[in-house]
Amino acid sequence: MFSKVRVKKSALDYFRKHARQEYPLEIQCYLLGNIKSINEIEITDIMWPNEYEIQTTNEVAWKRSEIDALKEKAQLLNKRIVGTIHTHPNTDAVMSEQDYKSAITEAELLCGIVSVWGNKIKHTRCRFWTPTSALPCEKIYI
Numbered sequence: 001m002f003s004k005v006r007v008k009k010s011a012l013d014y015f016r017k018h019a020r021q022e023y024p025l026e027i028q029c030y031l032l033g034n035i036k037s038i039n040e041i042e043i044t045d046i047m048w049p050n051e052y053e054i055q056t057t058n059e060v061a062w063k064r065s066e067i068d069a070l071k072e073k074a075q076l077l078n079k080r081i082v083g084t085i086h087t088h089p090n091t092d093a094v095m096s097e098q099d100y101k102s103a104i105t106e107a108e109l110l111c112g113i114v115s116v117w118g119n120k121i122k123h124t125r126c127r128f129w130t131p132t133s134a135l136p137c138e139k140i141y142i
């Protein structure tokens with residue numbers, strides 16, 4: 001499966017900034033993009049919700065209505081939802097059992113995870129996973 005992810009550095013930096021600001025709460029975005037080749041995927045847009053259905057220190061979810069609206073928008077743009085990205089406040093940037101289960105049930109190709117930790121200064125680490133890989137994808141900034 002995909003081992004390389006092309007992503008705009010500015011869009012990812014913006015996500016990291018919000019991840020620090022909303023810490024210790026989790027945040028989640030949907031990823032729009034295209035499959036470039038058998039092992040490369042490109043993220044073209046990181047999509048934000050108006051408000052979350054659930055937002056706690058260990059759980060985050062969009063409202064079903066906003067997900068449905070995003071699916072329609074993606075179709076109009078001729079893009080697809082390639083996955084999601086969410087934060088792990090104070091835990092590693094690896095898929096949890098729940099992340100793995102939802103990636104499978106939602107048929108997500110990519111699962112981005114941003115770990116956030118630190119006291120005065122918040123650090124972030126971003127990794128992209130596919131549900132079938134043991135290693136994180138290589139990030140290529142565009």
Ligand SMILES: [Zn+2]
Nearest residue numbers: 086088096099
């Ligand atoms: Zn998670």
